[in-house]
Amino acid sequence: MSPLPEALTAKPSVRPANPCFSSGPCAKRPGWSLSALSDALVGRSHRSAEGRARLNEVITRSRAMLGMPEEWVLGIVPASDTGAVEMALWSILGTRPVDVLAFESFSATWANDIIAQLGLPDARVLEAGYGEIPDLAQVDWARDVVLTWNGTTSGARLPYDAAIPMHHDGLVICDATSAAFAMDLPWEKLDVVTWSWQKVLGGEAAHGMLALSPRAVERLVSTPAPRPLPKIFRLTGSKGLIEGIFRGDTINTPSMLCVEDALDGLRWAEEAGGLMGLIARSEANLAVVAEWEARSDWARFLAANPDHRSSTAICLRIVAPWFTALDHATQVKAAKQIVSLLDREGVALDVGSYRDAPPGLRLWGGATVEASDLQAVLPWLDWAHAQVRGQYA
Missing domain, CATH: 3.90.1150.10 (Aspartate Aminotransferase, domain 1)
Structure with a gap:
């Protein structure tokens, strides 16, 4: 040798x-230090007027930066992106057949949950190997569709012009956790979008974001999930959609330190263009x-x-x-x-x-x-x- x-x-x-x-x-983010959190509402209730205001500020700043359609709703939910995705799967799926795209670890997890945990009888898994994406031509858009936009563990992503029809009978549920804020998502083709604070803006873990189109809200309200749901997954109540979730009234107690950090990341992102x-x-x-x-x-x-x-x-x-x-x-x-x-x-x-x-x-x-x-x-x-x-x- x-x-x-x-x-x-x-x-x-x-x-x-x-x-x-x-x-x-x-x-x-570049230049970050612990001093960025000096104004955090530590020791204060997230239910206080100030706490609600800062949680709502995360929502409103995120909506504006992502160009989310005005009629969509956005909420802060528990358990990072995983919690947001599971909330969508358990709350929405079950009334229509479903196609799920699996091409890396997390998308394969959603496929397993749909088949093994939810036990949906009419579910198809469209697979591709690491570094590849499934053939979108095989998707039946009359069914509900679950897809991951960017494969965090495979380095493969869907292209912006992915062949998702503008009008589709089912709902499109998109896990966008390592795509949001770094890729231009086609909101008009999607119905549910999820992400977490810990990815593109460098926030701290444990908090997820859940965005719902009017079609997704209508499904939630008109066709309740055919299964019991624990409190942490419930998006609807006796009066329909629990609207407070989408104004900053979180289901569980968030970290106000993490909230301050999320706001710091958003402000930096605004300054970065x-x-x-x-x-x-x-x-x-x-x-x-x-x-x-x-x-x-x-x-x-x-x-x-x-x-x-x-x-x-x-x-x-x-x-x-x-x-x-x-x-x-x-x-x-x-x-x-x-x-x-x-x-x-x-x-x-x-x-x-x-x-x-x-x-x-x-x-x-x-x-x-x-x-x-x-x-x-x-x-x-x-x-x-x-x-x-x-x-x-």
Whole structure:
């Protein structure tokens, strides 16, 4: 075995200013510090007039920035995006057949919940492998449809012009947690959209957002779910939609520290150019990695189709011959060694592939990440790969 070139064995001289590339919770916005939370209503009730006002401010600022249609409603719900999605599935599904798109870990979870937990008899799962998206031509839009817009664990996303008909008989339920604020969602084609605070704006975990179109509200009110629902999932009462949820009267007690942090992120996003500014920052991050990937002899995007490539969850597979010759268990071990080296050097934290995904790397490219930090970390990826390669090649 020939020795590795010195350029690959020498440590890079430039380090990222911020080594946080986790896909959730994600990097805080540039310049963030704990002082941003100094005005938080700690020790105060979220039911107070001030508490309600700040919760409602999260709703109104989010609506405005995302360009949500005026007639939609938006609420803060428990348990992050997972809670928001489960609330929608359990509250809405069951009166029509359903198609669910499954192409990564979380979308596969929704498929399992629909079939194994809800036990819906007329449910179809349209699957695709990691890095791919299902064939939308196979979807029956007369059925309810559950889809994930951006695969956080696979690096594949639906294109903006995805073939969703403007008019469809069923409801389209969209998990957009790593897409909202980084991708332009076609609201007019969707009926339920969910996300969390901990992704593109770098907020803290545990709080979800649930947006409902008039068609979704009408279904909730006119056709109650054919199953008992715990209090934490209930969106309707004896008088119809529980409208307070969509004004800041949360079902459970939220963290007012997290609320203040969410507002800080929204204010920063407004100063950064709003939705279009955030999209531009995320797309610029993807472009940095794409330029490097095109030159790399060992890494490739998990999503091979550029039209389906995520700008937030940037997933990479290892294609070097030394790596592909290993059995799967050893590939997992080797990929973890690369991740551990980067972690020990303090240059890239939490960049391992999701546990169910093919072994490799995952870099968050959302709007709170600076392109300069991605530029700085890429030589470190080459360095770490070369160190581990030397143990196997």
